[in-house]
Amino acid sequence: xxxxxxxxxxxxxxxxxxxxxxxxxxxxxxxxxxxxxxxxxxxxxxxxxxxxxxxxxxxxxxxxxxxxxxxxxxxxxxxxxxxxxxxxxxxxxxxxxxxxxxxxxxxxxxxxxxxxxxxxxxxxxxxxxxxxxxxxxxxxxxxxxxxxxxxxxxxxxxxxxxxxxxxxxxxxxxxxxxxxxxxxxxxxxxxxxxxxxxx
Amino acid sequence: xxxxxxxxxxxxxxxxxxxxxxxxxxxxxxxxxxxxxxxxxxxxxxxxxxxxxxxxxxxxxxxxxxxxxxxxxxxxxxxxxxxxxxxxxxxxxxxxxxxxxxxxxxxxxxxxxxxxxxxxxxxxxxxxxxxxxxxxxxxxxxxxxxxxxxxxxxxxxxxxxxxxxxxxxxxxxxxxxxxxxxxxxxxxxxxxxxxxxxxxxxxxxxxxxxxxxxxxxxxxxxxxxxxxxxxxxxxxxxxxxxxxxxxxxxxxxxxxxxxxxxxxxxxxxxxxxxxxxxxxxxxxxxxxxxxxxxxxxxxxxxxxxxxxxxxxxxxxxxxxxxxxxxxxxxxxxxxxxxxxxxxxxxxxxxxxxxxxxxxxxxxxxxxxxxxxxxxxxxxxxxxxxxxxxxxxxxxxxxxxxxxxxxxxxxxxxxxxxxxxxxxxxxxxxxxxxxxxx
Numbered sequence: 001x002x003x004x005x006x007x008x009x010x011x012x013x014x015x016x017x018x019x020x021x022x023x024x025x026x027x028x029x030x031x032x033x034x035x036x037x038x039x040x041x042x043x044x045x046x047x048x049x050x051x052x053x054x055x056x057x058x059x060x061x062x063x064x065x066x067x068x069x070x071x072x073x074x075x076x077x078x079x080x081x082x083x084x085x086x087x088x089x090x091x092x093x094x095x096x097x098x099x100x101x102x103x104x105x106x107x108x109x110x111x112x113x114x115x116x117x118x119x120x121x122x123x124x125x126x127x128x129x130x131x132x133x134x135x136x137x138x139x140x141x142x143x144x145x146x147x148x149x150x151x152x153x154x155x156x157x158x159x160x161x162x163x164x165x166x167x168x169x170x171x172x173x174x175x176x177x178x179x180x181x182x183x184x185x186x187x188x189x190x191x192x193x194x195x196x197x198x199x
Numbered sequence: 200x201x202x203x204x205x206x207x208x209x210x211x212x213x214x215x216x217x218x219x220x221x222x223x224x225x226x227x228x229x230x231x232x233x234x235x236x237x238x239x240x241x242x243x244x245x246x247x248x249x250x251x252x253x254x255x256x257x258x259x260x261x262x263x264x265x266x267x268x269x270x271x272x273x274x275x276x277x278x279x280x281x282x283x284x285x286x287x288x289x290x291x292x293x294x295x296x297x298x299x300x301x302x303x304x305x306x307x308x309x310x311x312x313x314x315x316x317x318x319x320x321x322x323x324x325x326x327x328x329x330x331x332x333x334x335x336x337x338x339x340x341x342x343x344x345x346x347x348x349x350x351x352x353x354x355x356x357x358x359x360x361x362x363x364x365x366x367x368x369x370x371x372x373x374x375x376x377x378x379x380x381x382x383x384x385x386x387x388x389x390x391x392x393x394x395x396x397x398x399x400x401x402x403x404x405x406x407x408x409x410x411x412x413x414x415x416x417x418x419x420x421x422x423x424x425x426x427x428x429x430x431x432x433x434x435x436x437x438x439x440x441x442x443x444x445x446x447x448x449x450x451x452x453x454x455x456x457x458x459x460x461x462x463x464x465x466x467x468x469x470x471x472x473x474x475x476x477x478x479x480x481x482x483x484x485x486x487x488x489x490x491x492x493x494x495x496x497x498x499x500x501x502x503x504x505x506x507x508x509x510x511x512x513x514x515x516x517x518x519x520x521x522x523x524x525x526x527x528x529x530x531x532x533x534x535x536x537x538x539x540x541x542x543x544x545x546x547x548x549x550x551x552x553x554x555x556x557x558x559x560x561x562x563x564x565x566x567x568x569x570x571x572x573x574x575x576x577x578x579x580x581x582x583x584x585x586x587x588x589x590x591x592x593x594x595x596x597x598x599x600x601x602x603x604x605x606x607x608x609x610x611x612x613x614x615x616x617x618x619x620x621x622x623x624x625x626x627x628x629x630x631x632x633x634x635x636x
Contacts, residue, residue: 091510091536119418119419127554127557128511128536128538128554128559129491129504129511129536129538129539129552129559129581129582130400130581130582130625130626131400131401131444131445131458131490131491131538131539132488132490132491132504132506132511132538132539134421134442134444134490135442135444135458135460135464135465135488135490135506136488138441138442138460138461138465138488139460139464139465139486139488142461142462142463145462146462159419160441160462161418161419161420161441161442162421162442162460163416166398166416
């Protein structure tokens, strides 16, 4: 083949190839089929949306309830920790290691609740002089306040009062009642509504 | 000149030894007063029969007088139903002294109502004469507090006629029951509340019995309150917040002394009772508890409870707190417990409570030789308060099943129950002798 013949053949091949690569033409449309039936009208969609919202709300509420229960549990635990009494030996205001541990557990609560104000009440068992027991109860309450103050809690947030042997938690002349009545207790006098559990 | 042989001398000495105590027992002169010359065996109490009393209130009058004289523990009141008392005499007939002497009566008390009140005669059966006769006025309506107080005053004077020592029936006792302060006559009658409801403790009389003081417990601490009997109250203005307990008046009535505690122990403070002077501290407890002050009769010293050695003991000091000394001895290392001192009106004894075998008991200690006596042993016995005669004291005891007030005669250690309060009673405080206004 001459060069010019080859050029013509190559050009034809190229034209054919390019044509072959073109998009095939659209097939002729079929006769129109009937339009699909609408299965969810606006009311349906609204209902579905509402159900979806309800489901979402329910999940949110459940989650909130779980959170609230958790907060409640934490708050109850906080209150219980705060209210936990400390106990003393006979005719003594000395804090035992157990009593100090009980007080240490309250420290995060005081720190997390700067508006909290408590009353520390000192109590005694029924043995001994009724009046001298008032003084002993005062010493017990003061010992508790002093310990917490030494740990950095603002002393101004703690009032102390003695009830002596006047408010026993268990009556009777048994060692068990004596032990339970020789105590210092905590009462919240302000800040209870805003009480939060320490993180 | 009379010469006695040794044998005769011994006989004389024997007779002296035999009869001198009897002669002394029949001595009619006592330092407290003068009594009629009744004759009765030494170491015994003169027997007395109270004749039936005429009139609508006669039975009550007789019962009150008999009870008062018996409560004094110096006279043996021979209890007889009115209808069992034999005729004494009268209508011109000579009283039947021998019969009453046979019944054991050294004295017969005759009470005759008249338009003025009661004519009282004390007959001496030994001598067969009416030793004393006096007409007493009766105040108030029958059965009223004043009327009973009139009879109590009469009883006290009769006791002085017979024994030489005035009785203490004309007195009242403060106490607390159900959180209120009450008063009751010394014979247990006429109990009335003096304060509103609350939690009152530790009442104490003003020496003129015109006022009383007590402690009122609240949620934020204790307050000292002074109240006029039947009148207004005032909170001690100089009392700061915190623990304020065990108030007592000084014998002149001008000072009130009490215990105050905050965060460093409890100390005793004094201030003027009816003014607004700042309170001054009179004990230096250094963190210990110092409470329950009680004045000596002259007001120059106080007894108080202190835990300065580690456990409660009774101390005495000058009224300004200086010269404090331990009154109740203990062995170092003992866990003894002595508290609640009350200085006797004659200044000789201090009553207190002590832990004996795990239970509080009433004790006295002599200020002369520091001899200690235990007066009770049944149940828990505490909070002693002297009567004006320095022979009786009121105390709290659970011996009857609940805490009630009882009266102890420290000479015979006999007791009688004073209160029967449903809610229990405690903190008895005996008044000075009272007079009908």
